[in-house]
Amino acid sequence: MAMISFALIRQxxxxxxxxxxxxxxxxPRYHGYFAAVRVFIPCIFLFLLWLVGxxxxxxxxxxxxxxxxxxxxxxxxxxxxxxxxxLAVQHGEQSTSDANILAAAERYSSLYNKGLWSTFWLTVAxxxxxxxLSKNRTQANFRAxxxxxxxxxxxxxxxxxxxxxxxxxxxASLIFESLRFFQQIPIQDFLFGLHWSPQTALRADQVASAxxxxxxxxxxxxxxxxxxxxxxAGPIGLFAAIYLTQYxxxxxxxxxxxxxxxxxxxxxxxxxxxxxxxxxxxxxxAGGAIGVDVASESALAAxxxxxxxxxxxxxxxxxxxxxAVPSSLKDxxxxxxxxxxxxxxxxxxxxxxxxxxxxxxLAISRAIxxxxxxxMAAGMRxxxxxxxxxxxxxxxxxxxxxxTGDQEFDSPKTLSAFxxxxxxxxxxxxxxxxxxxxxxxxxxxxx
Amino acid sequence: xxxxxxxxxxxxxxxxxxxxxxMQARIxxxxxxxxxxxxxxxxxxxISVLFLVFLLGNIVKNGAYGFMQTSVSxxxxxxxxxxxxxxxxxxxxxTEKVRKTNMLRxxxxxxxxxxxxxxxxxxxxxxLRLVSTGARAQLxxxxxxxxxxxxxxxxxxxxxxxxxxxVIKGNIDITLAEANRKVKDKELSxxxxxxxxxxxxxxxxxxxxxxGDSREPELAGVWGAIVGSALTLMVxxxxAFPIGLFAAVYLEEFxxxxxxxxxxxxxxxxxxxxxxxVFGLLGLAVFLSVMGMPRSAPIVxxxxxxxxxxxTVIIASRAxxxxxxxxxxxxxxxxxxxPMQVVFHHVIPLAMPGIMTGTIIxxxxxxxxxxxLLMIGMVAFIVDIPGSINDAATVLPVQIYLWADSPxxxxxxxxxxxxxxxxxxxxxxxxVAIWLRQKFEQKW
Numbered sequence: 001m002a003m004i005s006f007a008l009i010r011q012x013x014x015x016x017x018x019x020x021x022x023x024x025x026x027x028p029r030y031h032g033y034f035a036a037v038r039v040f041i042p043c044i045f046l047f048l049l050w051l052v053g054x055x056x057x058x059x060x061x062x063x064x065x066x067x068x069x070x071x072x073x074x075x076x077x078x079x080x081x082x083x084x085x086x087l088a089v090q091h092g093e094q095s096t097s098d099a100n101i102l103a104a105a106e107r108y109s110s111l112y113n114k115g116l117w118s119t120f121w122l123t124v125a126x127x128x129x130x131x132x133l134s135k136n137r138t139q140a141n142f143r144a145x146x147x148x149x150x151x152x153x154x155x156x157x158x159x160x161x162x163x164x165x166x167x168x169x170x171x172a173s174l175i176f177e178s179l180r181f182f183q184q185i186p187i188q189d190f191l192f193g194l195h196w197s198p199q200t201a202l203r204a205d206q207v208a209s210a211x212x213x214x215x216x217x218x219x220x221x222x223x224x225x226x227x228x229x230x231x232x233a234g235p236i237g238l239f240a241a242i243y244l245t246q247y248x249x250x251x252x253x254x255x256x257x258x259x260x261x262x263x264x265x266x267x268x269x270x271x272x273x274x275x276x277x278x279x280x281x282x283x284x285x286a287g288g289a290i291g292v293d294v295a296s297e298s299a300l301a302a303x304x305x306x307x308x309x310x311x312x313x314x315x316x317x318x319x320x321x322x323x324a325v326p327s328s329l330k331d332x333x334x335x336x337x338x339x340x341x342x343x344x345x346x347x348x349x350x351x352x353x354x355x356x357x358x359x360x361x362l363a364i365s366r367a368i369x370x371x372x373x374x375x376m377a378a379g380m381r382x383x384x385x386x387x388x389x390x391x392x393x394x395x396x397x398x399x400x401x402x403x404t405g406d407q408e409f410d411s412p413k414t415l416s417a418f419x420x421x422x423x424x425x426x427x428x429x430x431x432x433x434x435x436x437x438x439x440x441x442x443x444x445x446x447x
Numbered sequence: 448x449x450x451x452x453x454x455x456x457x458x459x460x461x462x463x464x465x466x467x468x469x470m471q472a473r474i475x476x477x478x479x480x481x482x483x484x485x486x487x488x489x490x491x492x493x494i495s496v497l498f499l500v501f502l503l504g505n506i507v508k509n510g511a512y513g514f515m516q517t518s519v520s521x522x523x524x525x526x527x528x529x530x531x532x533x534x535x536x537x538x539x540x541x542t543e544k545v546r547k548t549n550m551l552r553x554x555x556x557x558x559x560x561x562x563x564x565x566x567x568x569x570x571x572x573x574x575l576r577l578v579s580t581g582a583r584a585q586l587x588x589x590x591x592x593x594x595x596x597x598x599x600x601x602x603x604x605x606x607x608x609x610x611x612x613x614v615i616k617g618n619i620d621i622t623l624a625e626a627n628r629k630v631k632d633k634e635l636s637x638x639x640x641x642x643x644x645x646x647x648x649x650x651x652x653x654x655x656x657x658x659g660d661s662r663e664p665e666l667a668g669v670w671g672a673i674v675g676s677a678l679t680l681m682v683x684x685x686x687a688f689p690i691g692l693f694a695a696v697y698l699e700e701f702x703x704x705x706x707x708x709x710x711x712x713x714x715x716x717x718x719x720x721x722x723x724x725v726f727g728l729l730g731l732a733v734f735l736s737v738m739g740m741p742r743s744a745p746i747v748x749x750x751x752x753x754x755x756x757x758x759t760v761i762i763a764s765r766a767x768x769x770x771x772x773x774x775x776x777x778x779x780x781x782x783x784x785x786p787m788q789v790v791f792h793h794v795i796p797l798a799m800p801g802i803m804t805g806t807i808i809x810x811x812x813x814x815x816x817x818x819x820l821l822m823i824g825m826v827a828f829i830v831d832i833p834g835s836i837n838d839a840a841t842v843l844p845v846q847i848y849l850w851a852d853s854p855x856x857x858x859x860x861x862x863x864x865x866x867x868x869x870x871x872x873x874x875x876x877x878x879v880a881i882w883l884r885q886k887f888e889q890k891w
Contacts, residue, residue: 149787153697153787155693156693157701159693159694160698161711162690163711170728173729173733176732238491240492240495267869267873268818269847270815272848272851344484372817372818372848400724421728424724428722432717
């Protein structure tokens with residue numbers, strides 16, 4: 001529709017001045033663009049409105065129209081009834097024999113169709129209105145280009161504004177759900193509790209533990225695995241960066257740097273598979289050979305593989321930090337007779353320290369937030385231990401475990417995942433901000 | 448330099464005797480330390496590279512067999528009494544009859560000819576289990592596609608079960624005690640007979656690339672996941688590319704330098720480092736429970752991944768737009784172009800290669816991402832090939848995750864093979880990105 005009005009209005013603008021386009025203030029195609037935007041933007045808004053709100057409105061209408069027998073104040077029951085109605089809509093009469101449900105299903109589909117068609121016609125109507133509005137304004141002195149460009153610049157600003165909206169969305173959804181969680185579980189129990197077992201009784205008559213939501217074992221597990229990962233990635237990444245910037249010749253550098261980058265590009269699910277099926281059995285066999293008992297889902301396997309994954313994060317950022325050190329410092333050190341190793345360890349690294357620390361912090365934040373490797377290679381059992389040979393679980397593992405599969409939205413079990421997510425978000429955000437500060441402060445010192 | 452304190456103890460009026468044994472020893476020590484330092488650096492690089500080689504080698508070694516499947520050729524008699532006679536029955540009746548027929552009886556009949564001495568229900572059933580459960584559908588489709596087969600005896604290649612397949616590929620250790628392995632001696636002896644008869648073959652298995660998921664390793668394929676990934680990425684591209692580009696243009700060309708745009712900039716940088724699983728939580732909370740979009744659908748996955756790739760696209764586009772020299776803008780302005788015309792007619796076309804490169808790299812990252820998709824329910828077991836962005840679907844990495852969790856030994860090689868498919872797509876995408884960069888890169 002937008003395209004049609006583009007073509008029509010463009011033609012019209014030419015016709016208005018009788019083909020003498022130089023009399024128009026704006027080029028004909030800007031008149032066309034202007035009309036197209038006028039038609040397109042309201043239409044797309046209406047369509048989105050229908051997509052987002054349409055179903056909810058219909059569901060409310062259906063619920064209010066339900067016979068009393070099916071009415072219930074309980075929100076879960078209502079959603080159950082709605083599910084049955086929707087099944088009946090899709091599969092017709094085989095799915096249910098309840099006449100009420102069938103009637104409701106019929107109403108549902110008729111309402112849905114009505115809604116769809118009314119949206120469609122409303123869209124057409126709005127589009128036509130937009131078309132006529134812009135048609136009336138198609139005159140020789142109409143500043144179509146300026147108008148169109150104003151719309152465009154608003155669109156541009158709105159796009160970048162979206163980045164803020166996303167962050168706000170993350171924060172809002174996390175905080176909102178977490179607050180509901182903390183209404184049921186006190187926040188100090190969550191932050192300082194030593195026991196994590198989120199299985200709560202689904203029905204009142206079930207015999208089950210009341211559910212404990214102490215997140216300390218999860219934080220400890222996350223910390224342990226991140227520490228192991230950094231013990232691998234820290235030295236290897238740093239030494240790789242040193243070698244590539246200070247010792248390697250151009251050819252080695254040209255080959256080795258992309259190879260290191262590949263390590264960061266391999267999907268994490270591949271690392272997870274590798275950790276679970278190759279590294280973990282290898283460690284267990286090795287442990288068995290020297291008489292040490294290694295769990296088949298040991299923290300060590302996950303930590304080692306994760307360490308390899310974050311090597312490139314450490315190395316490429318440290319690389320940048322080391323190269324940014326002014327060469328006068330290096331030359332000065334050489335002039336005093338220091339060897340290369342002495343120059344690096346006593347001049348370059350101290351000078352590049354903020355950047356290197358920033359790189360480490362970013363790598364740690366990456367390790368804390370990493371999911372697939374630990375989901376596949378670390379255990380599920382909360383375990384408060386510092387022994388890397390045992391199985392531990394992490395924050396991300398528990399989020400996945402709590403939220404995969406069917407779930408109801410109100411139970412503390414599901415909501416606890418959002419509280420964990422919030423904790424994860426806050427920790428990684430703080431690490432990132434600290435890292436960026438470090439890097440930036442240090443850059444200012446030398447530029 | 449830690450030796451400085453010692454140097455000062457030397458009497459300053461006497462010049463340092465560099466030839467003395469103590470000095471020579473010290474210099475030797477320092478050079479030794481230098482060599483150690485250097486070799487540590489080299490070792491770090493070598494370890495990383497070796498690990499990558501080991502990782503990829505391991506995957507390829509495991510996965511190469513994933514594209515192959517063992518099949519057994521049997522002489523199947525298409526018995527007209529069982530299947531119905533297509534010359535007598537109408538087409539619909541024949542189809543109906545064939546669909547109702549238990550194809551195992553055809554296989555049983557041909558097996559009986561091969562192993563006349565296998566008696567007893569348990570043994571017979573074990574014998575039939577040599578053949579994959581998918582063989583029934585395979586036979587049925589054959590007959591329906593070609594009704595003239597009925598009444599004849601044909602040599603048909605049927606897939607074997609995954610256990611037999613693993614024995615042929617050497618992944619099941621047949622030297623173990625019988626109680627410790629899945630495939631028993633009796634089955635092995637049958638297999639031996641079939642092998643001596645030259646009926647067992649290991650061939651390229653096209654169903655792996657064209658089929659959907661299955662609980663049976665020998666029937667499972669990645670096409671469903673590939674289509675799911677493609678649909679998801681399409682949604683991601685359609686959302687993230689224009690929004691990312693517009694945001695970059697605004698921030699780089701139009702935004703006033705004030706607090707607000709500063710906040711946006713910091714925000715985008717931080718957003719790039721938020722763990723991907725948090726985006727999954729956002730998708731779950733906003734798209735699924737607030738907007739009520741369908742679970743497991745590529746549209747939700749695509750939108751979630753779009754939010755994830757948005758910072759990457761914005762940062763890459765900004766860098767590329769900033770690299771266009773100001774002289775281009777000044778020239779266009781001088782010729783009377785409006786600011787909007789300068790950007791859309793000159794700056795963006797010139798920056799396009801860089802923007803495309805950044806977008807493709809972002810897409811490649813989205814293709815390998817699985818954690819946020821677990822949150823929005825794309826982990827379901829889905830056999831059908833998704834047809835639209837609203838169908839339930841899964842994507843390649845999640846498929847890999849699901850298969851990696853399966854207990855059957857045969858899924859190990861299927862998983863590795865699926866990883867090879869995924870890596871192939873990733874390498875292809877990155878290759879295109881590098882090619883674009885090298886072909887269109889301009890030095891101003």
